[in-house]
Amino acid sequence: GFATVDITPELPIRLGGYAVRTEETNTVLTPLYAKAVVLQNNETTNVLVSADNVGVPQSLRDQIYTEIRSTFPNLHTSAFALTCTHTHTSPLLENALPNLFASELPTNQQERLHKYTELFRSKIVNVVQEAAKDLKESVVQVLHGEIGFAANRRLQGGPVDHSVPLVAFYNPATKKLQGGIFTYACHCTTLQSENVVCSDWAGTATKAMEQSHEGATFIATIGCAGDANPSPRGSAELATKYGAELSTMLLTLLNNSNTDAIEAIIDIQSKRADKLLPFSTVRTTEEWKQRATQDGGKGIVAFHATKNLKRLESGEKIPEALPYSVSSWTLKFSSSRTTLLFMQGEVVADYSVRIKSEFGSNCVIPIAYTNGMPCYIPSNRVLDEGGYEAVENMLYYDQPAPFGPGVEQRVMEAVREVVLEVQPTQAVGNMYVGGVTTLLQEILTTQATNIAAAAQLMKNRIKEDGLIYVFGVGGHSFVGSEEFFWRAGGLANVYPIFDMSLGLFAGGEKSTKLERIEGYGDKIIACRRLTEKDVLIITSLYGMNACTIDAALEAKRRGTKLVGISSRKFADNTPRDFPARHSSQKSLHEICDVHIDNCVPKTEGIVSVDNFAQMCGSPSNVLQCSCINWLVSETVRACVVEGVDPPLWMSANLVGGDEKNKAHMEKYKGRIGPL
Secondary structure, three states, X not given: OEEEEEOXXXXXXXXXXXXXXXXXXXXXXXXXXEEEEEEEEOOEEEEEEEEOOOOOOHHHHHHHHHHHOOOOOOOOHHHEEEEEOOEOOOEOOOOOOOOOOOOOOOHHHHHHHHHHHHHHHHHHHHHHHHHHHOOOOOEEEEEEEEOOOEEEOOOOOOOOOOEEEEEEEEOOOOOOEXXXXXXXXXXXXXXXXXOOEOOHHHHHXXXXXXXXXXXXXXXXXXXXXXXXXXXXXXXXXXXXXXXXXXXXXXXXXXXXXXXXXXXXXXXXXXXXXXXXXXXXXXXXXXXXXXXXXXXXXXXXXXXXXXXXXXXXXXXXXXXXXXEEEEEEEEEXXXXXXXXXXXXXXXXXXXXXXXXXXXXXXXXXXXXXXXXXXXXXXXXXXXXXXXXXXXXXXXXXXXXXXXXXXXXXXXXXXXXXXXXXXXXXXXXXXXHHHHXXXXXXXXXXXHOHHHHHXXXXXXXXXXXXXXXXXXXXXXXXXXXXXXXXXXXXXXXXXXXXXXXXXXOHHHOHHHHHHHOOOOOOXXXXXXXXXXXXXXXXXXXXXXXXXXXXXXXXXXXHHOOXXXXXXXXXXXXXXXXXXXXXXXXXXXXXXXXXXXXXXXXXXXXXXXXXXXXXXXXXXXXXXXXXXHHHHHHHHHHHHHHHHOOOOOOEXXXXXXXXXXXXXXXXXXXXXXXXXXX
């Protein structure tokens, strides 16, 4: 059953979403609505409500859930989902974004927000009760479309989820459309900071859908849109345009669908998982006092610190971690299943990419902004990069500090618990393979320009019949030299600089100590007598130890063209005075002519195990070798484009391999010592 209720506020009222608004609004551009669907199957009941609001705090969600249980006493918390369209032109609810304005609101404004919050609460309860009265038989079809007006607001060309899944409900006899739930991963911020009430693109889309299907109710939800905005944006006209584009796409999808594929839901399985997401630091009272005086005691940092000092003075403990929950509804059909995945907070797009990569693009529908709005939920990449979604938002959401390392692993662990029906061993495997897949996608989307530049240098050396030198420093970085050398499908003109004392086969402790000694790496490079004509590739997982930097500086002193492959985020997040560093405090990416980021995370491991603090499952060599093989492949392509024949080894286990390799051996054996 479906139901709709008008939740447009009485004016004037203070809007949420933007701190720059300093006054209440007196203007309504479009009404705001809350819409509910109640699903009953056998003995189970599921309730979804989506409201045109910027965010519903968990305390209010829990209060509404308690009241709804008077209608549905057996309604499990995992089967109740209260979400929002996150429109930034809607009233601020009490306890949502508590520090938004970096000051306490005037009493009269607080009273109006309290009145609206109470009205909102009662209307949500009522709309669920009305939907329960509308129960009727339904069959379901899950459709998948795409729309393109969302863009990553942090990184040009960065991750964004353009998919638009639609769960459509039909009368089983007449096939008439009863309603639907659709999801798009984009902020409702088309109007930006205009001080008006408006439902943005989501409201325009649902209105158009309902006008086209009389009697049907369509519910808009928002996916992993934490770092995705409409593009371009800045006007109500654009919000109308985007909503029209979205509704047109969905209506076309419905019109072209095969109604023979409509199925009855056999079962709905609801699950919930709870995790603790540790914060990066626990500040002392003295640290809070220092922050309270920042900017003359004014502004968001000081306001946030003052509130926490008051908590400490009252004997309250500042939390060390955020309790975080995800829940799922798995709709089981006779031949397939679809999972609606409900996630708290402003979840960034990396999660959508990872979830769909891990579980299948059409199997799981992530819906964020649901069952509470504690803060942004950053991925490891976003956390490493910093910025609003990783750091500053925590001030406005009144969280004590940014998250610590490993937040993505813990969130994904919760996701797997509610999505997968697998044994623990398989879950760990999914965590590792899914994590590697996400990091490889990051390499793919960020490193193409650097790969192309390095490939041009290598192509030029091949064209000149020169050699390409490779130095894989110590420890597991040594693998880089091995991956470049004597590799089927790899370049035959590669000269690996093997210093056996740096390899793990000489002893793990010895390898670590040697790569931290200054005055060693430069001697290794000097012995090769490289010149300005040569190309040297240094593969170092982290790009910061003494041997790596000595080797890089010696290559630059000689005028040698230098390519580095290492983790920028690991180096940037390691203190400059860390003992493993070179005395210059430089990192490899700061020295070389071309740098390829292997995107190894600063946590090193990407698998978290319950009740064990340290991360495990290193992706570093998988990522490093992927960069190497992409670089080699691009070099081959660059050669072919210019009509240059790239010298490639062929597997000796293939017919003709020995013959082809013999020619390369005759050409290079006297020039490449390790051959």
